[in-house]
Amino acid sequence: MKKIVIAIDGYSACGKSSTAREVASALGYTYIDTGAMYRAVTLYFQQNHVSLSNEKDIAKAVANIEVSFVLNAEKGSFDTYLNGLNVEKEIRQMYISESVSQVSRIRAVRDAMVAQQRRLGKKKGVVMDGRDIGTVVFPEAELKIFMLADMHVRAERRQKELLEKGQMVNFDEIMDNLEMRDTIDTTRQESPLKQAKDAIVVNTTFLLLEEQIDEIVNLALGRILQESPESSRS
């Protein structure tokens, strides 16, 4: 069977990551969370006091950043590593969510991350989620999904997810953060979040996680068969 690239783009907290992770696992593909990469860069910038208005500092910092994903056998999922250190827990904190959109709008940051993402997806057999995967990183991806959901539902899901990780965050604070990130992510100059022309829209407002996983796995199997004409004849 031929391997394909599955690009899942969409707004924050629509269930992209949870869905993409399970779709990858069902197909035996690698899951790459590109939001985690921008979060790791944001953490690096904060730890190293990189000024967002100093292009030289940014270029130097970006050249020193290596983001990788390592299997956490206990959880059965991949943790994000920044220059060899596990930062999975730290990058999910609210203070990172509050500044990640400011960092991910910077061109030098995007250029470096997109190059890493293309390397990670070169051999195909990947499910990559983010904002610009179907439009910029892999415009030739065989399957593109654009996810959206009602804002209130997204905030509720994010609050529950944070609570499960032991973080109690006020509902209004989450709504404000999602609205702020939507605005920056969709209006920035560099690779703004937008639906690719050939993307399939999946509105997750009324869907259970299992339903959205099934929908995308089925779409993927269809594309894989289309791409593997020999196997569909046998």
Ligand code: DC
């Ligand atoms: O998916 P997430 O919420 O963890 O992403 C965090 C931020 O990273 C998001 O607000 C925008 C940015 N991002 C991006 O600009 N491009 C991507 N491919 C993925 C995320």
